[in-house]
Structure formats: C-alpha cells, structure tokens
Amino acid sequence: MPPESLLDDTQAEKQEVKGYFETTGFERWNRIYSDTDEVNKVQRNIRIGHQKTVDQVLSWIKESGELSNVSFCDAGCGVGSLSLPLAEMGAGSIDASDISEAMAQEAERRARDVDLDMAKLNFFASDLESLSGSFHTVCCLDVFIHYPQQPAEEMVKHLCSLTEQRLIVSFAPYTPLLALLKGIGQLFPGPSKTTRAYTLREAGIVQAAESCGFKLVRRSLNKAPFYFSRLVEFQRV
Numbered sequence: 001m002p003p004e005s006l007l008d009d010t011q012a013e014k015q016e017v018k019g020y021f022e023t024t025g026f027e028r029w030n031r032i033y034s035d036t037d038e039v040n041k042v043q044r045n046i047r048i049g050h051q052k053t054v055d056q057v058l059s060w061i062k063e064s065g066e067l068s069n070v071s072f073c074d075a076g077c078g079v080g081s082l083s084l085p086l087a088e089m090g091a092g093s094i095d096a097s098d099i100s101e102a103m104a105q106e107a108e109r110r111a112r113d114v115d116l117d118m119a120k121l122n123f124f125a126s127d128l129e130s131l132s133g134s135f136h137t138v139c140c141l142d143v144f145i146h147y148p149q150q151p152a153e154e155m156v157k158h159l160c161s162l163t164e165q166r167l168i169v170s171f172a173p174y175t176p177l178l179a180l181l182k183g184i185g186q187l188f189p190g191p192s193k194t195t196r197a198y199t200l201r202e203a204g205i206v207q208a209a210e211s212c213g214f215k216l217v218r219r220s221l222n223k224a225p226f227y228f229s230r231l232v233e234f235q236r237v
Helices: 004-022 024-032 041-063 083-088 101-113 149-162 176-183 202-210
Strands: 071-075 093-098 121-125 135-140 163-171 214-224 227-236
Touching (some): 004 024, 004 101, 024 041, 041 163, 041 214, 041 227, 071 083, 083 093, 083 121, 093 101, 135 149, 149 163, 163 202
Parallel strands (some): 071 093, 071 135, 093 121, 135 163
Antiparallel strands (some): 163 227, 214 227
8 A cells, every 4th residue: 555645646637637528638639649740840749659559459459359338448548549449449438537527528429429329438537446236348558647656556446347358548657758758847848737747667567467367469569759668468367
C-alpha cells in the first residue's frame, strides 16, 4: 500500500487532471482526436502517434479471432478512439469510461453519429480507481501519463483484477533521453497545459502484472515527434 502522503498527492493530482479535461483539456484533446485542421504541428504529431497505438491494439485484437462474445473495458476512453472501431469490428460489449464526463459524452455522441449499436456500448464518467466488474479484455491507452511510477504499478494491479484474459496498456517509457526532454519542458509542450506528464519504467509495470498472475506476451514502441508510447499486452497465465 502506498504511503498516505503519496495517496493524498495522487488524489489531488487526479482532481487536477479531471478539472483540466473538463475544460481546456477537453477542447484541446477533442480537436487532436478528430480530423479537423485546427491543430498545430505538435498536436498533429500527437494525433498521428496516438493513432499508431490504437491501430496496433486493433491489429492485436483482430488476430485473436471472433469478437462477438468478447467483453471489453476501455479504461480512459477519451473521445472513443479505440471503443468506436472496436464496436465496428463486432465486439460483444464495451464498457468505456473516462475521468472527464465531457470526454465520455463526446465519445457517446460520436458513436451515435455513426449509428453504432448502443445496446453494446456503455459510456460513463469514472476514474480508474472506481472501475469494477469483470471483462475478457481490459485496455488502458495513454492514461498512465498521469500516474507516477508507484501509483501506476498499483493501477496495473487494479486493472488486472478486472481482467479475465487479456490486459493491454500503454505508457510513456522512461529513457534517459525522454527524461532529459521532459526536464527541459519539450516532451509535452503547451503554455496552458496544467497537468504533469510522467514517464514510467517498464520493468515495474511488468512486475506488477506478473504479481497478479499475468505474463507479458508482446510489446511495441509507437512514436512520432512529441509522442512516445510503449504498448504491452499481458495474458492471464
């Protein structure tokens, strides 16, 4: 269990993240995760990088075969970048949540706009800590950027408790170069960005999953300028 002071810091930062993605952050990231031209060069590159990660996950999932009986949890769904194509691929059911109610509502709006089967989709606002239930596959993409190392490892364990078979997560990997870029403020630029961005040591993430009875089965590194994401898939042993 993390020290009480660390839990307090994490809770305060979570509220900061929530506030950001309900206001300025929602406006910015809704533009990034769309096809509008109203983005700058950095935002466009982040869009490209994030899409690489989503496409890789969809490829891995597609390789597993029939999806009509598979339940998914999209933890930190944003505006539905993963949930919507999963639904189009024929996923059995998808519970998609985001800490920002504005994000979850936008994801649902996008799903309705393309006439997806809403009986199989459930969009709602929730932080990761409050998620419950049991799902064949749990995905958590580009959310751990808001978690320092120890809380991120604890979150991996929590997500494992929701996972029946497969857990897929992505995070900004710690490297000396990324640490340097982050230190001089070039990794996640933006004058109005108010949330901190964390890089994580992969060994700790893997050990957390292994302690819950999962094994690492594959990994990839997706990157674009200003975007670095280590993607890993775990399966229950």
